[in-house]
């Protein structure tokens with residue numbers, strides 16, 4: 001059997017409709033790990049009283065300190081960046097008038113690469129509703145998930161997002177000294193801050209590999225019901241339907257903060273036919289950095305995600321995966337569009353900040369990989385854009401940002417104090433045009449297997465278990481295809497970035513070594529890839 005046939009067999013196993021979903025999943029992907037683990041919901045903590053905040057306070061403090069430029073923005077543009085509707089009324093209304101804070105809708109998708117938005121430069125994908133959002137708002141073109149302490153990168157990403165902290169801060173509490181998997185509710189967190197700011201807070205999202213401890217802090221919280229079969233799905237429909245129903249039914253006495261944490265376009269990628277039919281598979285190009293096999297062992301080549309396709313990855317197989325992936329994203333876009341339309345019909349659109357991002361990207365053929373257990377741009381880069389009152393329209397920023405910056409950013413945009421001690425930084429000064437960036441370096445980490453650091457055009461990746469280093473010039477090689485680390489002309493640059501990486505480790509509390517005394521081989525064990533063990537189990541579903 002050649003590899004092409006093998007790939008086909010892996011993915012075309014017909015699930016038996018009487019099987020459980022996990023069994024069907026294992027059948028389809030020849031995997032044997034349960035996809036979702038049982039949820040444990042700790043009791044909800046006492047809620048912070050949310051209505052004691054004087055929403056006029058922010059205006060009263062800010063207005064007297066405004067410089068001329070800001071004042072003109074306030075009265076001329078009709079909106080003060082970060083001091084939404086109401087501030088401009090200060091001089092014309094009595095102090096009894098309460099300004100209305102903007103609603104905040106935070107849409108987080110699952111495994112969506114930064115290059116999967118039509119308006120951001122991908123002419124092959126269809127995302128008409130997200131394109132409108134991009135054109136009406138501000139896009140961060142260098143946005144990253146910081147990484148993960150487990151193969152299920154979704155989980156640390158979503159925990160960092162809601163806590164505003166690097167996962168190294170979660171501490172250790174297990175006998176083996178491993179890091180905690182969840183950010184604890186004993187520290188500041190996104191839902192607590194929004195409750196305190198007077199918002200009606202709502203979460204609906206992915207059930208597995210997420211943030212179990214902080215979701216109960218939302219006033220309304222629930223998990224998505226997963227499909228029981230591999231029938232074609234309407235990606236994101238249930239979450240959007242429920243969000244629309246909630247918005248229509250609520251009392252609307254407070255602004256809303258809605259965190260919709262989707263589980264798509266994560267596999268299994270089985271979108272309804274109308275979304276697949278929007279593409280001609282043969283017209284979908286392969287990634288510019290497509291490879292049949294990763295060039296060396298990055299210490300995580302055998303994990304579940306990498307076993308979703310046979311080795312070496314054939315062009316036809318990757319094209320099929322991308323077709324299904326694009327179909328999922330187009331389906332999500334359709335339902336997100338319905339939600340935005342409903343917000344418009346409710347008259348709330350002009351007073352709603354909509355933020356769109358994803359928990360991280362994914363490879364699907366780039367660099368010979370399938371998953372997100374790597375630190376290349378396609379896997380750690382995320383789409384991040386926002387639109388709404390006070391947000392510049394049709395702009396981009398190349399500031400270096402992390403997903404965990406969203407929490408303090410939203411705090412500042414709605415006039416809530418940013419809690420102390422966060423690793424995330426408010427991007428409000430960038431949004432307001434007062435600075436070009438909030439940091440000069442991006443640090444990425446994956447378990448104790450991989451580290452990366454980026455400054456300017458240069459990105460260095462380090463594989464501590466095999467003592468290997470890669471160096472890429474992202475200005476001339478944005479797809480990370482030409483490793484320059486072994487060029488003697490770059491020796492100083494490698495040294496400089498290795499020192500920077502060590503500095504960044506200290507900054508975020510990362511204590512893992514960058515070098516092994518007894519490194520493993522960099523060469524790939526091709527025997528495994530030709531005959532992967534059929535009973536191979538991956539403990540956790542990423």
Ligand SMILES: [Ca+2]
Nearest residue numbers: 110111154359
């Ligand atoms: Ca994910």
